[in-house]
Amino acid sequence: MDTGGCPLLPDSVLFEIFLYLDHEDVLSAGLVCRQWHAVARDEFLWKELFYRYYRVSREVPRHPAAVSWYDEFQRLYDTIPCVEVQALKEHSDQVLHLSFSHSGGLFASCSKDCTVKIWSNELDISLQHSSNMRPYNWSYTQFSQFNSDDSLLLVSGVFVGPHNSSSGEIAVISMENFTLLSRVRNKPYDVFGCWLNETNLISGNLHRIGRITSCSVLWLNNAFQGVESENVNVVKRLFKIQNLNASTIRTVMVADCSRYDSPDLLLDYEEQLAASSTCPVFDLGTDSEEEEAKPKQTLEPAAQELPDEGGVMAGDGLQQFFDDIMEDHTRPPMTETELETKVAQLFVRNRTKPPELNLLPTDSNSKMKYLIFTTGCLTYSPHQIGIKRILPHQMTTAGPVLGEERRSDEFFDSLDHVIDIHGHIIGMGLSPDHRYLYVNSRAWPRDCVISDPMQPPPIAEEIDLHVFDLKTMKEVKRALRAHRAYTPNEECFFIFLDVSRDFVASGAEDRHGYIWDRHYNICLAKLQHDNVVNSVAFSPVEQELLLTASDDATIKVWRSPRTVRIQQARKPRPRKLLFSWLLNQNS
Template identity: 75%
Template sequence: MLTAPKPWGGKVRVTRVRGGHRPFVSWPPSGHQPWHPVVSLCPRTCPPRPGPLWDEGLRSPGSAQHSTSGWTRTGVLRGPPGQNVTMDEAGTPLLPDSLVYQIFLSLGPADVLAAGLVCRQWQAVSRDEFLWREQFYRYYQVARDVPRHPAATSWYEEFRRLYDMVPCVEVQTLREHTDQVLHLSFSHSGYQFASCSKDCTVKIWNNDLTISLVHSADMRPYNWSYTQFSQFNRDDSLLLASGVFLGPHNSSSGEIAVISLDTFALLSRVRNKPYDVFGCWLTETSLISGNLHRIGDITSCSVLWLNNAFQDVESENVNVVKRLFKIQNLNASTIRTVMVADCSRFDSPDLLLDAGAPGMPPRRVFDLGSGGEDEVAGPAPAPVRGKEGLRRLLDGLLDGRAQSQLSERALETKVAELLAQGRTKPPERSTADARSKLLIFTTGCLTYSPHQIGIKQILPHQMTTAGPVLGEGRGSDAFFDALDHVIDVHGHIIGMGLSPDNRYLYVNSRAWPSGSVVADPMQPPPIAEEIDLLVFDLKTMQEVKRALRAHRAYTPNDECFFIFLDVSRDFVASGAEDRHGYIWDRHYNICLAKLQHQDVVNSVVFSPQEQELLLTASDDATIKAWRSPRTVRVHQAPRPRPSPFFSWFASQRR
């Protein structure tokens, strides 16, 4: 690991031209050990982190009181013990504020803070808003047209937020796993988190100041090969754990297990195919799983099921499973990575994500519910178009016109498309209902590589297993369900994550070459080494941010790692194949920290209650906990000693 250097160790001395007063201030102060973040520097994308700008020795007398960081409001500027450091005791300052301001403009942020300790005049200038605005744009290399965060109160505090409140200090390394750690998930309360690993265990941890292991569930007795994903339900009473079955190398079968967090008992198991559907909670007691049915060589059907977490029912008339959707897959694609977004949380205040990106071309988003992009005015009904198109295709094959133009796989795809036109149930068009949810998953239409995001609305009446299990609301000819929206990413999707308010979808993607054409569905285009982090607004179905790019991956299409990302109120974090985790600011689109491991970083997760705590999981079989410099200082601050009277009183009571 690289440790940030210690660039300042001497004394800042200021000498008067007239008179004999030579005040000085030591920084760091005598006997104080400065903090050095255990964080790799990323010169290409991340600003350097030279040292503890807001450490104990740099607390200014005029700064606002902060209940957790220990900042103080005092009336005098104190230097070394027994000495007041002032340059304006004699009256009028020798240097005008404008000249001090110009000098401070040429200094770095640490030097400005240190110089602000010299006297009251310098301290006042060192807090100037225009000064810190320049420091902010210069230090973080933010484009000048990007405004300040809407919630920020000053440029000084905003600089401090990005420097002092980013979880980049390694505070603990967990080594209880014996193989690659693949996924991490936090409970909604933030009190616990779970980890999944190639050692085929699901471990549950207590999130205290010192993290401790609570329970380890070994899934090998259930014929699992490894565990890969976990998720807590809304009230943190149940844990969903997803794994891969032990079997042939090309096996795609998996299983979902539901574990009670009160007794750690295994409540139910649900088949899940393919295994990278992962599964997710829809309500507190129901979860979504997948199944795959082959129709042809490269054509299949994905069925998404709603399962009751408690399957010990009292009556045979009570459903424990219900089919949600049945979706056609073309060109060897399948549905993977399902997740649910809650539309009722969209109105929560969030960041100004589209700042600083004027004129950005929107990502192609197809609203399939109102017709595709090729639809013209007054089209014929879908069943009629499908039958006519299929008849023309068959006539062409019999006449020998189409045979030379289409390969066997292309012909299969064309026939499947035409058949589906007359056997697909259109999306249900309902008025805006805050109770509805969005089912989000990766899919495709050109190749097996996941390059599209499918979105399907789940209405309130569909969120229960009550009622008929099969054929609900589906006529004899309606076999498939149509998607409401499809987002084409034009690259291999390797990770997705939702913002805390569920409105914004963040996507890790490795782009295809510009202008690439997929001629064979089994041979997708080569993918880039750089990972693009894309942002989509699920309320408007538009891309709202230019791509973040800093993390890298090296594996080809058929060996591509799934990199889990996570989003907090202000930050977004992701793993990478370059043995680092990355943290960006959501508003300014800048990389703030690069966190080092010894192997691929598979998963990152913020505490939902404290975004200054981040966990990272790696192929090096470790989990690392990272905290912000501010919280590290708070936790390491010495506790006040009890007064002699209370110590005596407590001893007398014993």
């Protein structure tokens, strides 16, 4: 201890002693004297404490925005929204989804009680409005999203049709007076729907072609179609995509490429760049392995061989296949499912519009957007992420209802990119800058072979959280783990995740929500509920505020320890204490 003269222990000895202490004891020791305080704030000391306490790999550098290891330790310790400050119990059934307005002043919740509730995000959160969707034959509400200027709310739900058939429907609600502006059919219901811009939203439709073959059509809808003039188009077909092996397009979302050049956080430090991706990314420029072996003159070699009449090559291939079946030349014999899939592949081979030649954004096409959705090619469970470019002229309902002109033989649109997850996808979320896509999945067994599309492989209980860079179309982080799910493949449901500037959060079936740091790839907090946590949502203007929604019919509000201290300090003292002090003085 410093007694005013020379210190009794040199700094180097104190440093070695402090290395054996935890962070709380180091801070306490720093209160003893000036020398101990100086050593207790040493950068090398806090670097050691940081890596040891948070169990971060030493190959991971410090956060690029951090000014010191002490401040970085404090950031992770004090700014995580892990303190429960309020529980909202106005819903009477499972709460399925949460979404904030872009201003952060409002948020919406969807529930199995068939209501969508609008909440005012103040110091004490309060219910502002509740819309019951049962009068419109809805079974429940499942998803919501505010448009870019927060004037409209998209609400997605399950619609009960004739003979108790279930499909999806999207409703648009005005935030000015909470009136219902329009309703759009949405099939299947887990397409959810999303906004493309301020006034246009995307919905889906599904057309069955065979037992395991179908066609997904994605439509662009004007939000005001119920009040627009009859002379103005209120709907336009965006894309028409063939589905094989019982797969369908689900969970659509839109990424804005114009934000890529100013990301909030880059995730490409050396360790992750050196790591090999566990999820292969396929370029869909060709239709088969045989075509990939040919010289690649274009992304769609078969398309350039089409004669002027169109469709002859596909017809010849299909006819040859039928001839082989009739002459018993197919070995081994094909099942009914394999036969349907093969015929569908041959039919669509030259009846599909080629993919875009250059998917990655450039300065000239920075205004384009990506349509991102879950899909598949082997089984009905979603195991791939499809990406389709949306060009500026496609972002309005003006023009022909059936969309762009195409050759008479082009029935379908091709995907521009596919990311194969090798597992059941149960959640997706974009970073605020739209640069990174986070994907929740439950892995299939390694080297599994799918012989029947109606019997997908068993899935793991552990949930893997993958991270993909949409600028390079590559996986950039090792999968995050901590959360778990237990439902089997055929009953698996969506668990919504959310991403803030520095954190990513997800629900889970183990009755907890989870928060990870995006830079360090570490789990920072577990947030407890009494049942499955279905959805999480960060405030877009304050990442130290997080909401979680659960099957326990409760929405919990979580704030960081730092925010809680600040709010408690601002609270005025009760007036009765002042009066009692005055009474004591008078006496």
